[in-house]
Amino acid sequence: MKIELTVNGVVRTLDLPPLVRLLDVLRGPLGLTGTKEGCGEGECGTCAVLLDGEPVNACLVPIGQCDGRMVVTVEGLAVDGAPGALGRAMAEHGGAQCGICTPGMMISAEALLVARPAPSAAEVRHALGGNLCRCTGYERIVDSVLRAAAARRGAGEVGP
Amino acid sequence: MSVADLARYELAVPRALSEACALLAARVASGEPTLLCAGGTDLLVELGMAPPLAAGARPPLCVDLSRLPELRAVERLERDGARIRIGAGVSYLTLGRHELVQGALPLLARMSHDIGGPTIQARGTLGGNLATGSPAADGVAALAAHDATVVLTSVRGERRVPFAGFQTGYKRSVRQADEIITAFELEPLAPGSPWCWRKVGARQAQAISKVAFAAVAELEGGRARRFGAAMASMAPVTATLPATRALVLGTPLADLDGEALDRAVAADTSPIDDIRSTRAYRAHCARALARGFLRELGAAV
Ligand SMILES: Cc1cc2nc3c(=O)[nH]c(=O)nc-3n(C[C@H](O)[C@H](O)[C@H](O)COP(=O)(O)OP(=O)(O)OC[C@H]3O[C@@H](n4cnc5c(N)ncnc54)[C@H](O)[C@@H]3O)c2cc1C
Ligand code: FES
Ligand code: FES
Numbered sequence: 246m247k248i249e250l251t252v253n254g255v256v257r258t259l260d261l262p263p264l265v266r267l268l269d270v271l272r273g274p275l276g277l278t279g280t281k282e283g284c285g286e287g288e289c290g291t292c293a294v295l296l297d298g299e300p301v302n303a304c305l306v307p308i309g310q311c312d313g314r315m316v317v318t319v320e321g322l323a324v325d326g327a328p329g330a331l332g333r334a335m336a337e338h339g340g341a342q343c344g345i346c347t348p349g350m351m352i353s354a355e356a357l358l359v360a361r362p363a364p365s366a367a368e369v370r371h372a373l374g375g376n377l378c379r380c381t382g383y384e385r386i387v388d389s390v391l392r393a394a395a396a397r398r399g400a401g402e403v404g405p
Numbered sequence: 406m407s408v409a410d411l412a413r414y415e416l417a418v419p420r421a422l423s424e425a426c427a428l429l430a431a432r433v434a435s436g437e438p439t440l441l442c443a444g445g446t447d448l449l450v451e452l453g454m455a456p457p458l459a460a461g462a463r464p465p466l467c468v469d470l471s472r473l474p475e476l477r478a479v480e481r482l483e484r485d486g487a488r489i490r491i492g493a494g495v496s497y498l499t500l501g502r503h504e505l506v507q508g509a510l511p512l513l514a515r516m517s518h519d520i521g522g523p524t525i526q527a528r529g530t531l532g533g534n535l536a537t538g539s540p541a542a543d544g545v546a547a548l549a550a551h552d553a554t555v556v557l558t559s560v561r562g563e564r565r566v567p568f569a570g571f572q573t574g575y576k577r578s579v580r581q582a583d584e585i586i587t588a589f590e591l592e593p594l595a596p597g598s599p600w601c602w603r604k605v606g607a608r609q610a611q612a613i614s615k616v617a618f619a620a621v622a623e624l625e626g627g628r629a630r631r632f633g634a635a636m637a638s639m640a641p642v643t644a645t646l647p648a649t650r651a652l653v654l655g656t657p658l659a660d661l662d663g664e665a666l667d668r669a670v671a672a673d674t675s676p677i678d679d680i681r682s683t684r685a686y687r688a689h690c691a692r693a694l695a696r697g698f699l700r701e702l703g704a705a706v
Contacts, residue, residue, distance in 0.1 A: 246416060263416035264467060266408065266449070285408065286450045288611060290524055299498060299527040305449040306528070307442065309416040310471050353523060374610030375522020 248312045252277070253321030263309025268292045270308045271318055279319040279348050283377070290376035293349035294318050300356040302375075319348035322355055330396040331355060331389075340389030342380035349376045354390045362398055366391060407457045414452075414464045416442075422475040422558060425468060425585060430560040433583040438465035441585070443476075443494050444528035446521070447537045470494055475558075476532065476587055479503050489593055490556075493532025493586045497544070501526065509593035512600040512621055516547040519602070522610040532586045538576035541638045543604060543617050549635035549643045550619035554590040559583045565590070568645070575641040598623045598631075601698040605690050607681070614638045615682035618694040622702055627657050629702065638681070639674040639691055646673040649695060661699060663706035667692045 246263040249256060252275060261270060271277045271294070283289035285304050292303040295317040322329055331351055334340060341347040350373060357364055357372035364372070369390045370383075378386060419425035432439040442448050448467075458464055470476060476494030481487055489509055491500070500506050501517035520526050520534075520543055534544035535555070548555075548568060555566045557580060564584075572578050580586065594600060600621045606612035620634035632653045636644040648669040653661065676687035696706045 262412040262414065264411040264414040264452075266411065269408075286453060287446055287521070287525060290522065293524050296527070300524045301527050302446075302524045305445050307411070307416065307445060307449065307467075309418065309467075310442070310445070310469060312418075356523070371518075371610075372523055375524040377611075 246309050246312075248308055250311045250313065251315045253317055259308070261308055264307045266304055267294070267296075267306040267308050267311055267316070268303035271303060271316075277318050277320050281345055281348055283345065288377070289346070289349070290353065291346050291349040293352040293376065295321075295352060295356060298356070298359070300353045300375075317352075317355075319351050322351055330400065331358070331393040334389040334393035334396065335386070338389040338392055339381065339385035346376055346378040346380075350378070350386055350390075354393070357390070358394055358397065362394060364391070364394060407455050408453050410455075410458045410464065411452060413458060414467050416467045416469055418469045418472055420472055422473050422585065422587065425470065425473060426558055426560050426583070428468060429585065430583045432466065439582075440465045440467045441470055441536070442467050443470045443530045443533045444496060446525050446529040447533055470532070470585065476530075476585075479505055481505060481509075482590065487593060488590045491531065491589045491591065493535075493556075493588055494530050497526035497529050497531075498523070500531070508596075510551070510591055511594065512550065512602050512619055513547050513591070515602045516543055516604075516619065519543060519604050519609075525611075531589060535571075535578075536580070536586055538572070538578060540575065540640060540642055541613050541617075542643065543614055543637055545643045546617050546619040546635045546637040547602065548589055548591070549645050550621055550633045551591040551594075552633050555586060556588040556590065557581075557584040558587040559585070563587070572642040594621050595623045595631075599698075599701055601694075601701070603694055603697075605694075613681060616676075616687050616690040616694065618691070618698070620698050622653075622698075624658075624702060627659060627703075629653050629658065634695070634698070636674060636691060636694075639676050639687060641675070644674050646670070648672045653699065658699070658702055658704045661704040661706055663696060666695055666699060666704075666706055670695045 248259045281291040283291040287302045287305045293300050294303045369387045476492040478492045497517040497520045507514045531544045534542045553568050555571050604617045605615045617637035622629045623631035634646045652669045676684045678684045699706050
């Protein structure tokens, strides 16, 4: 099936079997390995990407449903090729340890911060409810997102 | 796992409901296996867990429902007593944010925040929740509490099935193979009326319910003039609690007896032991949830 979609701002034209998972298309033909596979069944959230601005699990999205749509992966959150406020906060404040959950955490956090630039800790926890982390105990992730939100408000930095 | 098999499926992408119905009718008439896909949050998990396809076997055709505008609308049916029609393909995310839903169907809006996590809410739909037929389905319990009408469409036209007549057994329903669930029609809840959505699970997000309880009521003169309630994970189908409803509707709230209520809830449910919970704990939760809501309505139970 011919599929045209925009990935991180670049239009990509693909010809692929339509039920192949968006996750495998990103990590395979598109070479975007920032998006990880954890459970492969919607439970862990490490494969999260933005689809038309909303966070979804790329392991549960058939590529055939992506024609004409816009995908943003963790690579697309970079600002001028370097981590933005969110990526920096995760690195500097212990929000990432082994890092497997980090791409999904950042995507869910990005969706939240675009909608609510000054979220409460409870809102951050709710937004990250579908993202599991086996390392940090979550506190530092929530803290990193709150710090990133503050930094973005200060710097006037907006998401992609 | 048979994720590799996904590369062998084909997808049809109809752009209108009539086109989808015609395709489905032709497939069913010729006996060719067909799958439907809305948000894919049940289907992709199921296909991933399915045994590998035999070499050379032709997989079922998958029909995409996500591009059908008829399944995506939320609207007030002005001609029909202001009932609200919710497209079967509306995501939980849209439902939870929709002003009309928040105002007139607050239980549905609240429930939408409790399905999986935000990534599941962005994709999952009420149509998929009902079609999968799990007795643990949260959205279906919310529909049942409102006595929603299920709208089914096929090449033969549209038919409306009251919720109480839709499910016929574990994962079985009156839906014919060539019918698409297109919408749900619900009676708005009078402004300010009490309602309850409680999901008991191991964790707030990403946990299938041990028990979920959905209820709405409208009160007048010390009685409930409207009382709808349902439970998930308490029976082989969504429990619609007919004995409990009859008791509450037939008794002035001040006269309602707690033990009679417990007996009605017990008669309406048949919980089991499974990996998520025990029969005894589920029965306890069901009694406590029902009593809790009735206390909120002013009953001394
Ligand atoms: C991690 C995770 C967490 C979850 N948490 C919850 C939860 O908390 N509560 C809960 O109730 N569920 C939960 N689910 C299950 C699932 O998300 C819901 O049942 C959801 O509503 C399914 O909708 P969908 O559009 O994704 O269905 P799909 O996967 O697209 O379809 C499911 C089935 O329904 C059929 N179907 C879909 N739409 C229609 C239609 N309009 N007409 C006829 N048939 C149709 C399809 O053929 C398919 O067989 C969870 C799933 C995952 C993966
Ligand atoms: S890999 Fe997609 S949710 Fe775990
Ligand atoms: S940092 Fe290791 S899983 Fe989250």
